[in-house]
Amino acid sequence: MSRSFLSTENLPFCSGCGHGLMARSLEKALQRIEGLNPLDLVVVTDIGCIGIIDKQFASHTVHGLHGRSVAMATGISMGLADPDKKILVLIGDGGATIGLHHIMEAAHRNIDMTVIVHNNMLYGMTGGQPSGLTPCGFRTSTMPEGRPDNGMDLCRMAHAAGAAYSRRIMALGDVSDVLEEALRVKGFSLVEAVELCTSYGVKFNPGRKLTDIAGDAGMTPVLLKNPEASAFRPEADRDTESLFHGVPAPEKRFGHNLAGKVSIILAGAAGEGVQSTAEMLALAAISCGLSVTKKGSYPVTVGVGFSLAEVIISTKEIHYTGIAGIDAVMATSREGLQRALPRIEAMKSGSVYLDASLDRPETGAELVHRDYRGPLGYRSASLLCAAHYLSRSGIFPIEALLEALSASRAGRAVDAAELLKAVEEMERAGV
Amino acid sequence: MAEPGKTAFIDGSRLMIEAAVRAGAEVFVGYPITPANLLYAYSSRRFPMVLPAPDEITTLQWMSGFSAAGRFPVTATSYPGLALMIESIGMAFMMELPMVIILVQRMGPATGTATCGAQGDLALLRGINSGGHPIPTLCPSDMDDCYTLSARAVELALRLRCPVFLLSSKEMVMTLRSYDLSRLAPVTPAPREHYRGDGPYLPYAAGPDGVPPFLPVGNREHQVRFTASTHERNAGLQHSTPEALENTKRLRTKTESNLGEYTLYDYEDRRSDTLLFSFGITAAAAREAADNLARRGRPVSLLVAKTLFPVPGEYLETAGRYGRVIVAEENQSGQYREVLFGRNGREGVSGVNGIGRMISPAEIEREVER
Known part of the structure; x- marks a missing residue:
């Protein structure tokens, strides 16, 4: 196999452009890496003058979206996870600007790759506009008076993010030693090579030299290293368990008295066990051989405000999971009642189980007004209300709920005997 | 552990992720967004x-990198996340990188209502490229379908060498249901064939089916090149040479000419003048409405579409046989x-539509009986 990484010496760059100089130095540097073959190298480029160099490489090449090279290369590096492969990103200052976050992320994670940023201080392909790395005083087509402030110091930013190796150089002469050093880094290395665009940089800044422009703006050579850390390798090929393992699947142990289906809304507040009660009710229904659906509704800040659950229990398979006609609402707190109020007011039949602390709403439904928050505490208000509903409606045995309770985490906090006793007292109180 | 025949209490997200992994998906790259978070949560346990x-x-971009390296990636998102992904999805499509994007629809525009389901991204998906x-x-x-189509999506992405959307909605991935796991058809790893010729390997030289054989970067046999810009068979950038234009056209025809392999829909001909057409989360209401109407002596035929894009010709062919077509979405x-x-x-042709x-089923029945 040929050890030439560039398949041609004819590079597609303007005469005198630093990109050509960098490419020739890169070829030398790659040649010096022992045992590295072109097919051990993945070159990732994107939009911009330097990006079209992929065509000249004999290695694997990827030519992607403007500024996204480093992110794409991160995926490749993690996907290959092979220290014998080199992942090399060649981008410009424009790409580094739009993809700054990707560079910081890769530096921070110490992803195994080398990024060479060809900073010619402007966007060359689109007419010479300033980039985020354009230095103070540098004139560009859309900023003919010169940039009034300084560009970002990419090397110091990458260093602060955690890059193993960050270096700024002037793209003058043979820089292969620097590139070789960067390529040998285990982890993330970045070289910012400052160039002067022969088409737009020279045109808008006549007579100024590269070193003067960079020096005046404080963009001087720098080498920054972080203490050696191993390159990031994601945990791969984990041996995982089927998601069906351990899912609740209660055996059919009870009968039921349900004909058709019931649609139930549990309306409480965060912290009252509304969602877990709804799930226990559903699991209990399954243990009675019934079909069931359950969905929850709560504010995006899940730990506060209303908590609503909709449960449908049916003797047949349930397709549509929405609730048209409500059979029962269990309103155990003010937040829940407020949320469910329009639907409660629209009810013409069915039952509304309402905590004693709440005002009676206008509704055509039967109102069952009891103290659900008191006997077992507010955290079990929803559970007590559901147990009471089962006791009164008789759709299936309350024992099925108790069994679901004992199998749940809530079962450790709630005593089944106390729950039953509270339900019985409630029944007596109602008589 | 749920045994066959036992009824489990699960949601569609669990089925999607389990099937994707069984079909051979290897990497989940996640960014949290409601209502797709359950998919991320299950993936963190299973992938x-x-x-x-x-x-x-x-x-x-990470997914594209993994895919280029021969690892099958999956993500799950909703519209705001999708909006950020679109340029890169186009890139993956152009580079011909297999991957699955699970899109869980929520109500828009913009951030809309994160916790409200919807089927509002069809117009966007239709013209996403x-x-x-x-x-x-x-x-x-x-x-x-959550199970079988998730596995099919992985298989299809590998088969066609391109990104595939698994399109869902909040209620489909979050609602818990009693579900008999013994209904699940077995899922086996999807075939993954790599180029085995002597070379030179041309990454975009397709066979008669329009799909070029795949090779990952990093292999030591052949140079592999991927590009997002208009390119010829060897991935070389070209403005608009005949070969490059043919390649761009092939990207369209490869998904359309192989559509017969993945035209998936349910059709119940109930000898009616009316066809009820639906898909996704609304299909459940359509099925229920069709059953209710049949019981009332007003049968309607039912077509539940499962392949939405490219649009299978069978949909219009079937619709053409009916005087009335009602599309519920x-x-x-x-x-x-x-x-x-x-x-x-x-x-x-009329529609049953709504947001929020x-x-x-009642709305659909009213439209049929109107």
Whole structure:
């Protein structure tokens, strides 16, 4: 196999452009890496003058979206996870600007790759506009008076993010030693090579030299290293368990008295066990051989405000999971009642189980007004209300709920005997 | 552990992720977004590799990198995340990188209502690629589909060498249901064939089916090149040479000419003058409405579409046999109806639409009986 990484010496760059100089130095540097073959190298480029160099490489090449090279290369590096492969990103200052976050992320994670940023201080392909790395005083087509402030110091930013190796150089002469050093880094290395665009940089800044422009703006050579850390390798090929393992699947142990289906809304507040009660009710229904659906509704800040659950229990398979006609609402707190109020007011039949602390709403439904928050505490208000509903409606045995309770985490906090006793007292109180 | 025949209490997200992994998906790249978070949560337990990305652009780029390296990636998102991903999805499509994007629809525009389901992304998906190249989109209509179509999506992405959407909605991935796991058809790892010729390997030289053989970067046999710009068979950038234009056209025809392999829909001919057409989360209401109507002596035929893009010709062919066609979908304007019948529609075609709530069987029945 040929050890030439560039398949041609004819590079597609303007005469005198630093990109050509960098490419020739890169070829030398790659040649010096022992045992590295072109097919051990993945070159990732994107939009911009330097990006079209992929065509000249004999290695694997990827030519992607403007500024996204480093992110794409991160995926490749993690996907290959092979220290014998080199992942090399060649981008410009424009790409580094739009993809700054990707560079910081890769530096921070110490992803195994080398990024060479060809900073010619402007966007060359689109007419010479300033980039985020354009230095103070540098004139560009859309900023003919010169940039009034300084560009970002990419090397110091990458260093602060955690890059193993960050270096700024002037793209003058043979820089292969620097590139070789960067390529040998285990982890993330970045070289910012400052160039002067022969088409737009020279045109808008006549007579100024590269070193003067960079020096005046404080963009001087720098080498920054972080203490050696191993390159990031994601945990791969984990041996995982089927998601069906351990899912609740209660055996059919009870009968039921349900004909058709019931649609139930549990309306409480965060912290009252509304969602877990709804799930226990559903699991209990399954243990009675019934079909069931359950969905929850709560504010995006899940730990506060209303908590609503909709449960449908049916003797047949349930397709549509929405609730048209409500059979029962269990309103155990003010937040829940407020949320469910329009639907409660629209009810013409069915039952509304309402905590004693709440005002009676206008509704055509039967109102069952009891103290659900008191006997077992507010955290079990929803559970007590559901147990009471089962006791009164008789759709299936309350024992099925108790069994679901004992199998749940809530079962450790709630005593089944106390729950039953509270339900019985409630029944007596109602008589 | 749920045994066959035992009824488990699960949601569609669990089925999707389990099936994707069984079909051979290897990496989940996640960025949290409601209502797709359950998919991320299950993936973190089930995928061989899981990575938290810092944003959705990075998500798609990392996925593309994994895919280029021969590892099958999956992500799950909703519209705001999708919006950030779109440029990169186009890149993956152009580079011909297999991957699955699970899109869980929520109500828009913009951030809209994160916790409210919807079917409002059809118009966007239809034209997601500049040039109009459709991206294969499968849409589960029930729990069985959540499992089988997720596996099919992985298989299809490998088969066609391209990204595939698994299109869902909040209620489909979050609602818990009693579900008999013994209904699940077995899922086996999808075939993954790599180029085995002597070379030179041309990454975009396709066979008669329009799909070029795949090779990952990093292999020591052949040079592999991927590019997002207009290119020839060897991936070399070209402005508009005949070969490059042929390649761009092939990207469209490869998904359309192989559509027969993945035209998935349910059709019940109930000897009626009316066809009820639906998909996704609204399909459940349509099925229930069709059953209710049949009981009332007003049968309607039912077509539940599962392959949404490219649009299978069978849909219009079937619709053409009916005087009345009613398309039920949870969006304001009837986006898929417009895809099928155009802006001006067709005589006898109407829609049942709504936002902020699921379309109910009763609404559909009213439209049929109108």
